[in-house]
Amino acid sequence: MAAANPWDPAPEPNAAGLLLGHFVASGMVTEEILSISKKTDPCFVNFSRLQQITNIQAEISQKNLEIELLKLEKDTADIVHPLYLAQKCHTLQSMNNHLEAVLKEKRSLRQRLLKPMCQENLPLEAVYHRYMVHLLELAVTFIEKLETHLETIRNIPHLDANLKKMSKALAKMDILVTETEELAENILKWREQQKEVSSCIPKILAEENHLHGKHDIVMPSSPLFSKLHIQTNVR
Known part of the structure; x- marks a missing residue:
């Protein structure tokens, strides 16, 4: 205890x-x-x-x-x-x-490999011929687009970078479109001004000719010039 x-x-x-x-x-x-x-x-x-x-x-x-x-x-x-x-x-x-x-x-396999491949197609019933044709069309289409599909798969890791480049290109395109629209507006304004100037030129020329006609003075013929002219005619 x-x-x-x-x-x-x-x-x-x-x-x-x-x-x-x-x-x-x-x-x-x-x-x-x-x-x-x-x-x-x-x-x-x-x-x-x-x-x-x-x-x-x-x-x-x-x-x-x-x-x-x-x-x-x-x-x-x-x-x-x-x-x-x-x-x-x-x-x-x-x-x-x-x-x-x-x-x-081994012996039968060797003989089979040495035998030429001919007339050994697989038999296919007539009912399935149309499906076989459709299958061949799909196979041909797939083979034609195979390279495109492979290229798409290869570009998947670079998809983000390509999207960024595309966004930058679209932004530049928007800027170019805006500048082109401004340039087109300036060209139209310049054409309108040229039309106005072209329409004003005949009026200005007519006014100048009219003013020149009013200010023209007829000079009297001098006696000396008359005598010289007479002598020249006599000779």
């Missing part, structure tokens, strides 16, 4: 409690000293914490070891697991049986 702790309150005071009470009453010991003495020494607390840390580290190491074992088992499952080994054995057995059958029929 464990001994009673003298520091714990008891329903009946024992000898140690009576003695401590007498010391407190006489002033030899204070309650603060008694409360301090009840506290555990820090060194023992550190020892207990160190023991807990050691236990936790050991548990972590054990868990890490178990995880490594599970990873190793997972990586080597296709080698050592009975299920995978049975599947591999079955595959090898099938390949072995196939090779044995080929070796048994």
Whole structure:
């Protein structure tokens, strides 16, 4: 049976409690000293914490070891697991049986390969001829578009970049369309101005001719010029 702790309150005071009470009453010991003495020494607390840390580290190491074992088992499952080994054995057995059958029929296979391929078409009933024609059309169409389909599949990783380039090209095209519309409007305005100028030119020329006709002055003939003209005629 464990001994009673003298520091714990008891329903009946024992000898140690009576003695401590007498010391407190006489002033030899204070309650603060008694409360301090009840506290555990820090060194023992550190020892207990160190023991807990050691236990936790050991548990972590054990868990890490178990995880490594599970990873190793997972990586080597296709080698050592009975299920995978049975599947591999079955595959090898099938390949072995196939090779044995080929070796048994080696002579007939050699003769068949040496024989020319002629008049060995598969018989097809007349009811299925139209379906065969349709199938051949689909096959021809597929072969014609095969390269296009393959090119499309190759361009799938670059689809985002191509879309960005297309967006930039469309933006540039919109700018060019706007500039072209402005240029067309300017050309139409220039044509209208040229038409107005062309229609005004005859009026301006007519007005200038009219003004020149009013300002023209007829000069009288001088006597000297008349005499010279007469002498020239006589000669």
